[in-house]
Amino acid sequence: MGTMEQAAPTAVVTGATGFVASELVKQLLEKGYTVRGTVRSLHNESKVQHLQRLGKALPGKLTLHEADLLKEGSFDTIVEGATYLFHTASPFFIETSNPQEDLIDPALKGTANVMQAAAKAKPQVKRIILTSSVAAVHGEYAASPKNGHLYTEEDWNETSTIDNQPYHRSKVVAEQEAWKFAKSSGLDFVTILPNFVLGPVLSSRADGTSVGFLKGIAEGTPAQGTPLICDVRDVARAHVLAAENPRAAGRYIVSHRAPLTASALSKALQERFPQFAIPDVPEQEYDTKEKIDNSKAEKELGLQLMPAVTTFIDGIVTLVQLGIAQPLPSGAPEEGTPAV
Template sequence: MNGGGKVVCVTGASGYIASWIVKLLLLRGYTVKGTVRDPEDQKKTGHLLALDGAKERLKLFKANLLDEGSFEQAIDGCDAVIHPASPVSLTVADPQAELIKPAVMGTINILKTCTKVSTVKRVIITSSMATILFPKSPIKPNDFVDETTFSDPSVCEEEKQWYILSKTLAEDAAWQFAKANNIDLIVMNPGLVIGPILQPTLNFSVDVIVDFINGKNLFNRRYHRLVDVRDVALAHVKALETPSANGRYIIDAPIVTTNDIEKVLREFFPDLCIAEENEDIDIISMTYNVSVEKVKNLGIEFTPTETSLRDTVLSLKEKCLV
């Protein structure tokens, strides 16, 4: 029990990665203050309230990314804050209102509140590989990326990659604010996250697997990198518990091909056929080389992609989502 007596705030607690972080924190003995848009919404909170330890050590608070000060009650008295909450969508009518503003303002709101709460020792933000893979000069096949690679907002804008822009601007704003206000900030940069879901509804990244099951290759790619939600959640918790943890942490997986994915999914859906991809459309080569040494040093051992895929499908079937 590492967390005995310690209190951690988790934002957007009912989300996909956040739910797993809450689960792990409770299992390790922490008290968790989770923020959700509506604590009364049983559909959104039921799976959290059913977790081991939730009765004794989970409290849910109403908060909204865009309401300054709405996180004060939840963060008050916490030892640390973990901030996974951010809108995810690839198709938006108004990128500024739907993605950029909530991502950037939400992050700053939370960090501002942390500066007022003297008990908060560390803040961990969930960013994305998106904030790494779009630097000024495009990543070519076999290029090497690590924690020092940053996406360039003007490139994201040119490519109309609004989600990537929102994550890039939010992470950038977080680093600047943390530096100016002396906050011990850690940023997690996971790739596309799959694995079993705790929440009752589909989320964007697991929906990608549902698309495969329906014969669609959403990203139109031959190569994919899929990380397991349990590894991502554990990396957040380990970063909380490792005093020397610092900076950014890439959480990315080895390459798998569309054929590899199809092979695993065929076990469950024998007549599955996934649409062939068109290499030319892809705006980024997934064949880059990446270092995950830093996150491994926190004690993370990666779940094999095959296991993640199987466990994803089993949980989708269990929840009647496929």
């Protein structure tokens, strides 16, 4: 390194193999960025292949680098000379028997390592953009003590613990530590707080939480009400806008304000995918009273969200196309109906 930055900025994206990060890498490459993606292993074909192909197809330049969230100094040389640092790597799953080791440690230590790398690379690093979550804004959805409260970027999740919603807790502690570190080190820092992220996938792996949820819907699991969601393309765009807009500051929620009802979703999917057996879901009350104010990202970043139905449809198309989901065909003979 050590050379002057060219016109296109250099960005580091941690956890480049992930669902959200892959879309972010794609959008940065489309804009001509030089992207340094960090991965756990360069030799895991099934995780890195789609990135290498994006790198070949798109105008920017992509290099992949091994880095470990738990290893001190792991990100130092990768961050050196970069303009933007997008830290998305963090474990995202809900069930675990060892929340400290599986969720909290990688979230917290990983964020500390990445922030320290940025502090060492100052002043080239113009801004750090952390992928936090609405999970860091509140926990306990329907049962929340603040049920009915309009959540904003001012709110912090104070109810989740290591035993109850450890993933949520991992996002709270990681974001809080990052804010503390950024302030004490004078780093320019913003956070993106997506709600449940769905939409098109780029990789054919199926182990992510978001991908698993969408696969269930595509394969006919009747949605029991839908969560508040956002589109992965909007989430990635929010990251880019938050990096590029010099006035961006603080936290940015990325979320629809109201969920699609399960019945509206099943109707929309039945219409779009008449070839698949998508079950009817009776009209029902919203199962979430979660209220989210998403206006800051719209006002300050100019972020416009795409319709939630588009997110489900485009997501399912990619899952089928990549062989991740195998929806049942519609019109299959009902039980006891003789096949002719």
